[in-house]
Amino acid sequence: MSEVYAARRTRLRERCNAGGSAAALVSRPANVRYLAGAAPHGAVLLLGRTEDLLVCSGSPDDRPTQGRPDESLPVRALSGPGGDPAVAATDLAADQGAESLATEDHHLTVVRHRAMRSVAPALRLTDLGQAVEQLRVVKDEEEISCLRIGAEIADQALGELLESILVGRTERHLALELERRLVDHGADGPAFPTSVGTGPNSGRRGHRPTDRRVEEGDFLSVCLGATYRGYRCEIGRTFVIGTSPADWQIELYDLVFSAQRAGREALAPGAACRDVDRAARQPLDSAGYAEHLPALTGHGVGLEIDEDPQLAPAAMGKLDACVPVTVEPGVHLPGRGGVRIDDTLVVRPEADGGPELLTITTKELLAL
Amino acid sequence: MSEVYAARRTRLRERCNAGGSAAALVSRPANVRYLAGAAPHGAVLLLGRTEDLLVCSGSPDDRPTQGRPDESLPVRALSGPGGDPAVAATDLAADQGAESLATEDHHLTVVRHRAMRSVAPALRLTDLGQAVEQLRVVKDEEEISCLRIGAEIADQALGELLESILVGRTERHLALELERRLVDHGADGPAFPTSVGTGPNSGRRGHRPTDRRVEEGDFLSVCLGATYRGYRCEIGRTFVIGTSPADWQIELYDLVFSAQRAGREALAPGAACRDVDRAARQPLDSAGYAEHLPALTGHGVGLEIDEDPQLAPAAMGKLDACVPVTVEPGVHLPGRGGVRIDDTLVVRPEADGGPELLTITTKELLAL
Known part of the structure; x- marks a missing residue:
């Protein structure tokens, strides 16, 4: 080394x-x-x-x-x-x-x-x-391999949580349990404070867990990451609690899902950062959520959780191959909650199969 | 407010x-x-x-x-x-x-x-x-009351851990469990990363928990604190695992205990910070541990875990009433481990009963 x-x-x-x-x-x-x-x-x-x-x-x-x-x-x-x-x-x-x-x-x-x-x-x-x-900004394969292992650890921790009973547990407890599982699976520690939001708190970027308990009918959004050998990744998912999501929940989820997919698909060497942001933002904008959107829809990750490049409307510069970024659009409706879907990917050329998804937990809307 | x-x-x-x-x-x-x-x-x-x-x-x-x-x-x-x-x-x-x-x-x-x-x-x-x-530096009674509640929470978390089985568990697990218990009891979160050291890692200030497991005959040292309404306290204790501590363990423990007591007893309004440090340091120095001592034997706490005043050989200034400080001498012997005892106290005048101990977990050498 x-x-x-x-x-x-x-x-x-x-x-x-x-x-x-x-x-x-x-x-x-x-x-x-x-x-x-x-x-x-x-x-x-x-x-x-x-x-x-x-x-x-x-x-x-x-x-x-x-x-x-x-x-x-x-x-x-x-x-x-x-x-x-x-x-x-x-x-x-x-x-x-x-x-x-x-x-x-x-x-x-x-x-x-x-x-x-x-x-x-x-x-x-x-x-x-x-x-x-x-x-x-541009990582070597050794660095990407650390991010890949970190993403596997985060996927495992999240997968295990989904198998447990969630109703009645508090946001704080779920967050602590996720962090314990990250360490169990070999992480140095969490990559950033784990965020768990239920009901009206769901979908808020960087929401700090409270004592609110998970209830039937809630959206539950979770954002976590592992640090592995210093490298930090990020995954965010939103679930619905109970057997039958409400229509507004399905519609909002589908919308954010399609925005996030558009962002992922826009990742390519040479793509302007602001164009990737626009791809992820535009479907939400058109649906009338302009004022409920975050200032950025993604960012670089590495030895820090928030690195260059930024995927934001005023961002300058273009993506290169071997740049790991998050794609994380979301909508939060005050008082009701919202949806956030967040992946860590590595920009790769089309010839190598396009963007490499590191966080592979399903993005189907799971009813838990 | x-x-x-x-x-x-x-x-x-x-x-x-x-x-x-x-x-x-x-x-x-x-x-x-x-x-x-x-x-x-x-x-x-x-x-x-x-x-x-x-x-x-x-x-x-x-x-x-x-x-x-x-x-x-x-x-x-x-x-x-x-x-x-x-x-x-x-x-x-x-x-x-x-x-x-x-x-x-x-x-x-x-x-x-x-x-x-x-x-x-x-x-x-x-x-x-x-x-x-x-x-x-000088706190009002509202601030001290937040520190007092934080100290109670830390005492509770530590007390519960001591009732559980420790042998075979890793430093990381014990640290995570303590942090979970802090939050269970109402802390905003840990006041700093919880430190758990076993065997050769015991007694090291700021030791980051590893995958080493607790074994019979180990010293186990734990340092944790709660944040409550923003205010951060600190407690550190060292235990011995198994029924009969070795002679060197008892001797070292008694020595650090007497040093820590001397430091606590030196706390008074008007006392020079370096004199408090000397009181806690001198017994360890005389016993031949000069090179195994930390740079400071205590520090202020409040909205940050490491505030003024510092209790150190070159510290300037004197203590005032209503200043909360830690007293935390320790000895770490490379390869063998060591002892650390750490309390948070508030400087009070003699007429008010002298220093107020916020962290009340026993300092007897417990064999667990």
Whole structure:
């Protein structure tokens, strides 16, 4: 694996050099993990003029490392607690004779940036921008394989829940049970707080589980994901409780299902992100639900649950092959509830069979 | 409750005015919640020259609000998604005729700060520093009552776990079960990721649960906490599995117990934080465990699990009455395991009975 990380650092270094900086300091934890294999709490990665270094806090209390560190990368631990690895790394960059250092200004606080400036006043600090996030958008097959395993785990956890009795249980309990099952099946943990919504809460994006109990006739919507080796996937499904869904429930479900299918079918290398969004949004818009729609209908996933690209009306850019995204349109009607259907897929060319669906739980309307 | 938040804002305003700023922008979520009753995702609080405003993101996707907002506080929601409430609030401050605006430079990123500067170039941005964190250190009785309920919930969850069979279960399962029980008993959720360590993992601060199973003869250490109405408490205990603890286990336990008691007994209004730390650290130091000790032996708790004050060798400042802190010395011996005992207490004057223990689970060495 060590070569993978070294190759990623080489690509970043090429970008920095092209931008006029010989050195860069990466501080955002997911970016550190991407380039170094692991992100010990507070650690930063210095791409120096003469060597790369992982600079770690000196506090013995820090949470254990997540991930396996690239063993070819030298590690420098601060000698005592309380020091800031970003400040120490800035000092090291100056020692290596760098004239400028590119930093993650979207992650560093003003106070840390100020401390970095004052430790090496002669060093010019420039903005690295989202260069690492951009490198992270297209995944390699190793990364996709982690997402695939995470999706299998989420499918299993959801499948088991569906076999149990649901009526009378609270949203909170169902969410906790799903999270326990994720871990049972080998997840590092949930990819994000599991959302379970019943009745009027169904179909709300990011709904936090309450003490409301599942009742006959409810819509039940569930959104969960597993983290596996750091990679986070997402699945969302909506079910109906009881033997015979009401007409409005069947109609709304069919509508969201067709919108979600249109979004999935629009995924292709070269497709504009806003066109994918439009494909998923348009059927709901036409049916008169414009004001009940979320701001985005999908997003990238990876080491974070909410990555680039965004599938939204104002999104710029096009999809590439090997980009994993969610497609998750939904409608929530205040007071009544709603439907949300959410899959994680990998963009693949037509010749390879088109988009690869990672979350394979059925999207038929199940009456439970 | 509305008056409580208004009074807090008045105190902050007085500090700002004394510092030469007529307006302040609070962006750190726990600080927003402290001053406004609730912190909708991304919201910032403007203490303006003419009025206070809670400025919220315009995205309909944002996670529902935690806490109950102060209804006397006007709310301004941005009209569309994608806008930054901090930038909008800066603009509003300039509209109100403020000449300078104090901002939380330890929370704002360089990129946001730059955007705020460019939206109102004539406005002087100054650093508010940790003014709100300082206001938060001393709690009122309402806040302490939330911590007390949270501690009761954590005690209950832990007590129930101790009645179940432990041998053969994994650290991960025990941690998940504790978190489920916290929620069962009315917690908003866990106050931090529950830590369960067995055998060689016991006694490690912040240990992340693994698949190791509890075995006869193990030390088992558990650290958990409940969040109740936003307030977070912490309890840690170490047990021994099986009928007869080994001599080294009894000795180590007695030592950590006496250190923790010394720390608790040192809590008093006016006591220097470093003296409390020394009281808890010194027995372990003298017994030869200096290099196995954590960087701090306790810390404040409240809306965040790790607040000021810190109980550490280099800590400045003194304790006040009504400051809740943890006292949590521990020793971890690599390869063998260790002991950690952790309580949440409120500093109270001698005349009121001395420190108030919130986490009342026994600290006898239980053999389970």
